[in-house]
Amino acid sequence: MARWGMVIDLDKCFACQSCTLACRMENNTPVAGPDQASRGRAILWNEVLPFVEGEYPEVTMALIPRPCQHCDNPPCTKVCPVKATYKDEEGIVCIDYGRCIGCRFCTVACPYQVRYFNWYRPEWPEALKEHLNPDPEVAPRPKGVVEKCTFCIQRLRKAREGAEAEGRPFTATDYTPACVQTCTGRARYFGDLDDPNSLVSQLAASPRAFRLLEEMGTQPKVYYLKQG
Amino acid sequence: MxxxxxxxxxxxxxxxxxxxxxxxxxxxxxxxxxxxxxxxxxxxxxxxxxxxTETWVKTTCALCPSGCGLDVRVVHGKAVKVEGNPLHPLNQGVCCLKGQAAPEVLYSPERIQHSRLQTGGRGGGDWQEIPWDEALKLVADKLVELRASGQAHTVAFIHGETRGQMRALINRFMAAYGSPNVISQDSLDEQAARLAMFLTQGINGIPVYDLNNASYVMTFGGNLLEASRHVISYLSSLAFMRRGRPQRGKLVAVHPRMSLTGTKADEWVPIRPGTYGALALGMAGVIINSGLYDADFVRDFTFGFDDFEDEAGTLHMGFKRLVLEAYPLDRVESITGVPAADIARLAGEFAINRPAVAVMPTEPGGLASGNGSYTGMAIHALNALVGSIDVPGGVLVQRFPNLADWPEVTPDTAGEASLLQERVDGAGSDVMPLALSAYQNVADRILADEPYPVNLLFFYNANPVYDAPNGDRFAQALKKVPFVVSFASTLDESAAHADLILPASTFLEVWGDDYIEGTGYAGVSLRRPVVEPVHDTRNPGDVLLSLAAEVGGPLGDGLPWRDYKELVEYRLSGLDMDWAKFEENGTWSEMVYFNAAPGSPAWGNVVGRDRLNAPKDGRFDFFSRELFAAMATPHDNDCLPRFELPVTGESADIGAYPFLLVTQTLITQPRSWEGIVPSLQEAYGLQTNMKWSSWVEVNPRAAEALGVKNGDLVWVESAVGRLKAPVRLYEGIWPNAVYMPPGQGHRTLVKWGRDSEVSVVIGANANKLLVADTEPLGGLAALSPTRVRIYKA
Known part of the structure; x- marks a missing residue:
């Protein structure tokens, strides 16, 4: 059984936000529009966050792409009163939208703020519904549930089906989330952290590797490599 | 449910x-x-x-000048996801955020669905849908009528970003018809770099920078990683430069505002707006003074480095004396605001860490300070100083494939005479002998009937009422033209003033091609319908061919194809490739770039190839012999790279307008789509966290003096207009400069998301603040920085 993880090399990431848009198109997160966006309700599972440091002219800015960290010790699952959010056998933190009662305890508990609440039934201008991804896992979520990055879990299912159809065993490299596939700087790596020969497990052991808010003990499966 | x-x-x-x-x-x-x-x-x-069941269809993107290969996932006839085409040499499987958002363009609710005629007053909005046949007949009749009355030259065709055979088709269409008036938007953006390349290296082309192999990259104003001409390959190359090879390279970004390029660069150098030329010349002085330049290359393959005597025995000043006398470090520091010690250090790093490249901007506003040609020449001179011309890691010359020849056209006498008329934009006239087009001039010249009244105007991929500086003048000019035809896909600001809209299909619905650029080596990329047309729209290429057939004469003879696909197939039949394989792969290219050894026979292809009046002697011109030939009474100073104060920043009343408004294109800005792309709006201002909005970036120190805080609504006012926008305090901007994002300020009639208004302008159009001028010689737009003042709204 794989333990899926991601490595993002900040030295190769140029904050182009292709991951952000690829994620939206793959996972059918709705268009928030000017009103909801101005209330901070835009749903982008894979946002890039800016952090400015210093004063002009000695100013630097860290730009951190932030998907769900898929913690091995996730705070969100522990507070869910209905077991709607859980970590599956392969380490992916999932949400059962049918179980979710919208209490948003998980949203508060998540120190990375990756969980988004559907304040309304998602709306698109009619014409734009044509391009929605028909994969069942990403059918637009109903009003009142929480959603977030799933490592494109539909792609895992499709990769397994594809391997089966070709009559060969499924391997970790068959499975690539949308953000990884499109990354213009090829800064994202994805794979099985438990496989010592995988690129992700080796990069995760790099001296440049760190995880966000590591001191909280959440044990994220998203690693970052320092810039420079 | x-x-x-x-x-x-x-x-x-x-x-x-x-x-x-x-x-x-x-x-x-x-x-x-x-x-x-x-x-x-x-x-x-x-x-x-x-x-x-799903299929994947390969095509070519058209949302920015890169032209990446795409692989589109189609389920039940709908395009649902875009990935990069791994076989395309430029993007190699990756895809930027604009390409990702392409389905939102295809299925945009703002699209014009049928050809339509404006029946009331122009700009009034009384549109009536008419059948395509009728619409085409209307245009063809006008074309025939004007041509018959000797007025062919009064037809003008204005286009924006257009590549592949489409650009050639437009030029050929107009030439065969008999009008010199194909006016491209290039004078707002890439023409400066092209001109600088021509005046020095003798190549009429956009330079390609070989970042994969460069050790040191210094970009002067170019927002290399967001908006440059070949942005997608530069993103990948920079990643490779850092982590893909044993030796790490260094990226330095020079701009008054810290863009994503500045942020992710190894060093950001803030500079006073419009003064890149002085910095480049100051650096050249240091490199020459310290003897760090490539002396062999300079001696054998450049012209005008040292003082020289011409055939008549007149002594001329060389580049060396000019920079040493006129650009000492203390002067350059006072012009640019970059500390002398930093200039010296940067110059040393640039000269020592070879191969090094100095990068010119190609995006709107990059070299638009009224000193663009000389600034470009100064930047590019650095490349010659360190011998980076056509070496690995240096400046490459983009090659294009040899396609099948266009059929011969024999113009009739009427066509020949009208072709020789002066152009509507004044390009090529005595004032602008080197200009290919001067987009920003068109409005004023039409209003003044200069050089003659325009009777029919086409727009393709261009929206001057929005994107030309002071576009309201353009709206007035359009009212003066008796018949205006637009190929707009959405009802943009210019299309609103058209008589007739022949709505263009999106790039995901049509056949077409694109040259592969940014690799150096030649290649083509195929564009093909990914889905059935969503609306009753047509490929503008097909429309032009229909019109040509209808009008007949030399126009019909010159464009004998039934449809655009046939034209593309014909032109590409000159390539030795298997068409079926081409359709399958979506791309064909040579896959290798041969650098020319200086002095070798191939060298003539990279230095001097396109010179008109200067010798093709394989020498890079520090002293531009092309300029010397183009000017009536040239002074030596006029032929050498030099620094002039930005005209735009100085001409206004400095006391009344204390701030300099700078421009910089964002990666989130769709470049060839005038409608709203909602997901790009939701990611619009990454560094300031602004969505669906404009903003004005102000340095916190300046804001303190003004008494404004983050989020305050302010007026930004120039001599020609004012706009309201919220303030974003930003540490990464020159204290005397302010920045507003381009690409915003379009009206939309669609309700985007819950509780959003219908018919609302998203953000503000910063072009409305720009004071327009035209640079002599090259016809470049001079518009940045524009002086503004800021006060609370």
Missing amino acids: DKISRRDFIKIGSTATAVGAAVAAASGTRALLEQGGATATDHSGATAATSF
């Missing part, structure tokens, strides 16, 4: 454990129902069967 209750959700949810199952059962979206959706799931979360 929409009315499903809360309780039902919980009930259904409790029976399912997998993510997919619950969603499939409960949400019942239209997409799911239409596609059949999932039929069953097991407890591992794997769907046992999904009933839809």
Whole structure:
């Protein structure tokens, strides 16, 4: 059984936000529009966050792409009163939208703020519904549930089906989330952290590797490599 | 299913454990129902069967000048996801955020769905849909009528970003018809770099920078990683420069505002707006003074480095004396605001860490300070100083494939005479002998009937009422033209003033091609319909061919193809390739770039190839002999790279307008689409966290003096207009400069998301503040920085 993880090399990431848009198109997160966006309700599972440091002219800015960290010790699952959010056998933190009662305890508990609440039934201008991804896992979520990055879990299912159809065993490299596939700087790596020969497990052991808010003990499966 | 209750959700949810199952059962979206959706799931979360079939179609993007290969996922005839085409040499499988958002362009609710005629007053909005045949006949009749009365030259065709055979088709269409007036938008953006390249290196082309092999990259104003001409390959190359090879390179970004390029660069050098030329010349002085330049290359393959005597025995000043006398470090520091010690250090780093390249901007506003040609020449002179011309890691010359020849056209006498008329934009006239087009001039010249009244105007991929400086003048000019035809896909600001709209299909619905650029080596990329046309729109290429057939004469003879696909097939038939394989791969290219050894026979292709009046002697001109030939009474100073104060920043009343408004294109800005792309809007201002909006970036120190805080609404006012925008305090901007994002300020009639208004202007159009001028010689637009003042709204 794989333990899926991601490595993002900040030295190769140029904050182009292709991951952000690829994620939206793959996972059918709705268009928030000017009103909801101005209330901070835009749903982008894979946002890039800016952090400015210093004063002009000695100013630097860290730009951190932030998907769900898929913690091995996730705070969100522990507070869910209905077991709607859980970590599956392969380490992916999932949400059962049918179980979710919208209490948003998980949203508060998540120190990375990756969980988004559907304040309304998602709306698109009619014409734009044509391009929605028909994969069942990403059918637009109903009003009142929480959603977030799933490592494109539909792609895992499709990769397994594809391997089966070709009559060969499924391997970790068959499975690539949308953000990884499109990354213009090829800064994202994805794979099985438990496989010592995988690129992700080796990069995760790099001296440049760190995880966000590591001191909280959440044990994220998203690693970052320092810039420079 | 929409009315499903809360309780039902919980009930259904409790029976399912997998993510997919619950969603499939409960949400019942239209997409799911239409596609059949999932039929069953097991407890591992794997769907046992999904009933839809999907195909992947390769095509070529058109949302920015890169022209990347795309691989589009099509399910049940709908384009649902875009990936990069791994076989395309430029993007090699990756895809930027604009390409990702392409389905939102294809299915945009703002698209014009049928050809339409404006029946009331122009700009009034009384549109009536008319059949295509009728619309085309209307245009063809006008064309025939004007041509018959000797007025062919009074037809003008204004176009924006256009590549591949389409650009050639437009030029050929107009030439065969008999009008010199094809006016491209290039004078706003890439023409400066092209001109600097021509005046020094003798190549009429956009330089390609070989960043994969460069050790040191210094970009002067160019927002290399967001908006440059070949942005996608530069993103990948920079990643490779850092982590893909044993030796790490260094990236330095010079700009008054810290863009994403500045942020992610190894060093950001803030500089006073419009003064890149002085910095480059100051650096050249240091490199020459310290003897760090490539002396062999300079001696054998350049012209005008040292003082020289011409054939008549007149002594001329060389580049060396000019920079040493006129650009000492203290002067350059006072012009640019970059500390002398930093200039010296940067110059040393640049000269020592070879191969090094100095990068010119190609995006709007990059070299638009009224000193663009000389600034470009100064920047490019650095490349010659360190011998970076056509070496690995240096400046490459983009090659294009040899395609099948266009059929001969024999113009009739009427056409020949009208072709020789002066152009509507004044390009090529005595004032602008080197200009290819001067887009920003058109409005004023039409209003003044200069050089003659325009009777018919086409717009393709251009929206001057919005994007030309002071576009309101353009709206007035359009009112003066008796017949205006637009190929707009959405009702943009210029199309609103048209008589007739022949709506263009999007790039995902048409056949076409694109040259592969940014690799150096030659190649073509195929554009093909990914889905059936969503609306009753047409490929503008097909429309031009229909018009040519209808008008006949030399125009019909010159463009004998039934449709645009046939034209592309014909032109590409000159390539030795298998068409079926080309369709399958979506791309064909030579896959290798041969650097020319200086002095070798191939060298003539990279230095001097396109010179008109200067010798093709394989020498890079520090002293531009092309300029010397183009000017009536040239002074030595006029032929050498030099620094002039930005005209735009100095001409206004400095006391009344204390700030300099700078421009910089963002990566989130769609470049060839005038409508709203909602997901790009939701990611628009990454560094300031602004969505669906404009803003004005102000340095916190300046804001303090003004008494404005983050989020305050302010007026930004120039001599020609004012706009309201919220303030974003930003440490990464020159204290005396302010920045507003381009690309905003379009009106939309669509309700984007809950509680959003219908018919609202998203953000503000910063072009409305720009004071327009035209640079002599090259006809470049001079518009940045524009002086503004800021006060609370």
